[in-house]
Amino acid sequence: xxxxxxxxxxxxxxxxxxxxxxxxxxxxxxxxxxxxxxxxxxxxxxxxxxxxxxxxxxxxxxxxxxxxxxxxxxxxxxxxxxxxxxxxxxxxxxxxxxxxxxxxxxxxxxxxxxxxxxxxxxxxxxxxxxxxxxxxxxxxxxxxxxxxxxxxxxxxxxxxxxxxxxxxxxxxxxxxxxxxxxxxxxxxxxxxxxxxxxxxxxxxxxxxxxxxxxxxxxxxxxxxxxxxxxxxxxxxxxxxxxxxxxxxxxxxxxxxxxxxxxxxxxxxxxxxxxxxxxxxxxxxxxxxxxxxxxxxxxxxxxxxxxxxxxxxxxxxxxxxxxxxxxxx
Amino acid sequence: xxxxxxxxxxxxxxxxxxxxxxxxxxxxxxxxxxxxxxxxxxxxxxxxxxxxxxxxxxxxxxxxxxxxxxxxxxxxxxxxxxxxxxxxxxxxxxxxxxxxxxxxxxxxxxxxxxxxxxxxxxxxxxxxxxxxxxxxxxxxxxxxxxxxxxxxxxxxxxxxxxxxxxxxxxxx
Numbered sequence: 001x002x003x004x005x006x007x008x009x010x011x012x013x014x015x016x017x018x019x020x021x022x023x024x025x026x027x028x029x030x031x032x033x034x035x036x037x038x039x040x041x042x043x044x045x046x047x048x049x050x051x052x053x054x055x056x057x058x059x060x061x062x063x064x065x066x067x068x069x070x071x072x073x074x075x076x077x078x079x080x081x082x083x084x085x086x087x088x089x090x091x092x093x094x095x096x097x098x099x100x101x102x103x104x105x106x107x108x109x110x111x112x113x114x115x116x117x118x119x120x121x122x123x124x125x126x127x128x129x130x131x132x133x134x135x136x137x138x139x140x141x142x143x144x145x146x147x148x149x150x151x152x153x154x155x156x157x158x159x160x161x162x163x164x165x166x167x168x169x170x171x172x173x174x175x176x177x178x179x180x181x182x183x184x185x186x187x188x189x190x191x192x193x194x195x196x197x198x199x200x201x202x203x204x205x206x207x208x209x210x211x212x213x214x215x216x217x218x219x220x221x222x223x224x225x226x227x228x229x230x231x232x233x234x235x236x237x238x239x240x241x242x243x244x245x246x247x248x249x250x251x252x253x254x255x256x257x258x259x260x261x262x263x264x265x266x267x268x269x270x271x272x273x274x275x276x277x278x279x280x281x282x283x284x285x286x287x288x289x290x291x292x293x294x295x296x297x298x299x300x301x302x303x304x305x306x307x308x309x310x311x312x313x314x315x316x317x318x319x320x321x322x323x324x325x326x327x328x
Numbered sequence: 329x330x331x332x333x334x335x336x337x338x339x340x341x342x343x344x345x346x347x348x349x350x351x352x353x354x355x356x357x358x359x360x361x362x363x364x365x366x367x368x369x370x371x372x373x374x375x376x377x378x379x380x381x382x383x384x385x386x387x388x389x390x391x392x393x394x395x396x397x398x399x400x401x402x403x404x405x406x407x408x409x410x411x412x413x414x415x416x417x418x419x420x421x422x423x424x425x426x427x428x429x430x431x432x433x434x435x436x437x438x439x440x441x442x443x444x445x446x447x448x449x450x451x452x453x454x455x456x457x458x459x460x461x462x463x464x465x466x467x468x469x470x471x472x473x474x475x476x477x478x479x480x481x482x483x484x485x486x487x488x489x490x491x492x493x494x495x496x497x498x499x500x
Contacts, residue, residue, distance in 0.1 A: 042386075
């Protein structure tokens with residue numbers, strides 16, 4: 001009994017610590033990366049290579065005045081930032097970092113992660129509705145319509161992968177791919193010839209799900225002040241910020257597990273967990289790269305991309321995979 | 329920026345019953361090194377402000393490149409340009425919406441004193457941001473170069489922590 005309690009406590013601390021540390025230092029990576037993509041040095045003066053920037057920002061955000069504007073819906077206003085961070089931390093519970101490093105492996109891990117991921121859009125809606133600000137409300141409506149539009153192709157793609165593997169257990173999905181890198185789902189052309197396409201669809205959807213450029217319509221500064229967190233100061237805003245980066249980590253982890261073979265290594269040089277982290281951080285680098293390379297799309301372009309291109313292709317992919325599985 | 333020995337804000341605050349010297353210093357260091365400006369420009373000085381965020385000058389080196397679009401999330405207001413009397417209420421509202429602690433930098437001659445617009449019979453321009461805002465740092469120039477804005481930010485850090493990042497350059 002006490003051993004399981006210690007296990008649970010350890011898992012909780014590790015999950016929160018991993019999420020918070022990643023969120024803090026991904027902000028640094030983002031600012032440094034933005035600097036390099038724009039041919040400037042980025043933060044350099046606070047600590048070596050600006051490495052003290054995240055703690056300094058944290059101190060500043062925590063000691064700033066927390067304004068609760070008059071007339072807001074207090075309950076919604078206070079709950080929304082917590083709800084932005086909480087699903088991301090919960091999702092870490094079932095993500096397998098290697099054969100042994102997983103807090104609690106579930107046979108419906110995929111389902112659980114997507115159930116919590118859809119709670120993320122709830123926080124955006126509550127934030128926009130609760131702040132009594134027309135720009136916040138418009139932005140949250142945009143963000144939610146975007147989340148719904150991109151959850152559909154994402155889930156259809158996941159169903160394709162689940163059909164191939166025959167399991168919703170993330171561990172089984174990875175073990176199915178560990179024979180060699182030609183077995184990774186992204187290269188598994190024998191199972192379904194459209195696998196690289198579904199990888200691309202999943203990656204685009206996870207970009208859009210995390211509300212990042214070029215799909216950051218919810219935070220379009222030129223139209224909507226600062227988006228759904230316009231009225232949030234201090235750590236309320238800080239939590240939204242951290243939630244965004246924690247969601248990026250979750251998106252990259254899922255892409256790695258479902259398509260890039262999880263902890264499977266192309267040639268066994270390092271233990272599996274290092275390969276997992278390497279793949280995850282390469283994907284996160286791609287996220288940052290895309291953000292600072294492409295301009296923001298329009299809301300119509302965004303929704304058209306989902307409803308007119310991604311959903312038909314992913315449905316076709318689903319039918320093709322089902323047919324191939326039936327025939328062979 | 330002609331100021332020489334600015335006392336730190338620590339010394340101005342009357343001593344409390346319980347002293348938290350080290351944590352106060354740490355908090356001030358945190359505040360000084362992450363000064364997020366409010367995204368807004370009023371006139372041509374804003375072009376120089378943008379240039380100081382771009383590749384050649386880059387205020388991100390000091391952690392001050394995060395131009396926040398919402399006043400709720402910004403720490404320093406850079407009044408970059410001419411304040412007309414029509415714009416005054418908007419600027420004042422923006423300042424009031426910022427959470428404490430907040431600072432104001434008056435950038436350029438117009439924001440300092442009205443600059444070239446001070447003449448007999450002028451009716452549209454506010455003669456200086458300090459007529460209605462508590463200005464912390466004045467940056468002279470018409471418009472000031474990006475180096476001057478960076479010097480202004482370093483001077484503001486000096487004012488917050490009482491510690492200057494680099495030795496001051498003496499005029500020859």
